[in-house]
Amino acid sequence: MDQSDETVVTLVQGGDKEAFGILITRYEEKMKRYAKRFLLFVDEGDAVVQDVFVKAYMHIQDFDTTKRFSPWLYRIAHNTFINEIKRKQKAPLPFFDTDTLFPHPVAEESSDDLARSKELKAEIEQSLETLPVKYREPLVLYFFEEMSYQDIAEILRIPTSTVGVRIKRAKDKLKTVYDKLETAYE
């Protein structure tokens, strides 16, 4: 039986360097997928993902093995990707986000919506580049990485209700851009 991620991390924390390879094997594809859809430039994708694993190893002693490893690694990836975007973009990313200011009701997607979303994935993927970073990332994590609102909130360090708001606004933005999406969502 496969060891859990957290068990493997305990081995790494104890000095088993080779065990870190297991984590790379398990997460490399996911990280590359996340980087490709979030960063939208693939040329340096491997180097950025490698950087994520290097940072994860350096900070592995900071990981609390009573918690889940996946959101922790995605948090490191998020920070690394944001830094990469800042480096590439000349305009700075906004420091303050009004979405996080007020409480919003949380309404997670229903299973029907999820089923429909599978059909839309390809189209969403094509239109990702039209979205600003703050809307693109939760959409990628929700639709492509299939994470819960709670996990996304933990990765982005925003309230769960804000995740819902951003996903909804992202979809609204896509609706206005593509008639196809509008028909499918309604």
Place this chain on the structure above:
Amino acid sequence: MNKSIQDMQHTVLEKIKSGEVAMKPRWHFVLKGALALAGLALLALALLYTVSFIVFMLHQNGVLFVPMFGMHGLFVFMASSPWLLIALAAVFVVLLELLVCKYSFGYEKPLLYTVLGIVLFTAVGSFVIAQTPIHGKLKQFADEDRLPVIGKLYTGYGEAPLKHVHLCNVTAKEDDGYRAANRHGESLYIVVTERTRLPHTKTFEVGDTILIMGAREGDTVHAIGIKPARKGVLRRIEGQEGKLPFREQWMHDRGNKPPPREW
């Protein structure tokens, strides 16, 4: 296994084994966490100190009570408030918010809630501090030149005379007003005219603590309005029971008769 994965794994593990990439020790994170918590605590204390000092100062010079005089009072309150200190407190709130948002209990909630939480914490904390004689004692040390660095806050900000607000104790009733002593030991002549706003049912007696709003010329204050203040407010401000300037003034005016006990 996919070749790309093998490459990535191989490259990263090579860097680890060669020592190019090193794991940071646990104590590094423990220390970092402890320093962040200490910073949070220090910032919270600095915020509490600043806000409670602002309240103490406004209380001391009577500005805290002038909104009782309506719009004119509110204008004097705005004009006499220590905006530099208020801006400093606002900076502390922003910094505290930024630090709080590093922790799950902070970022899991909307910004509005955490800011309101900080404001509530500050209000309650400042109220608790206001119940203690800490600022009164610090002012006493500052007056005695025994408080380095922050002493100037008390002797500068706290002692700044205000032209239109006077917190005094009535020491004598006169035909057209009152004679009253302020916390600096000055005896002021309070001129009351038909245009002076006074409480409907209350006349002031010797020993009453009053708040006067009006321009001062020499030792004369032309009162625009007078309101009663709670007994003993001057004593609490000074934090030096039995050693008040106004007590000396009273005794001087009354032939060494001590003031009433309830002051």
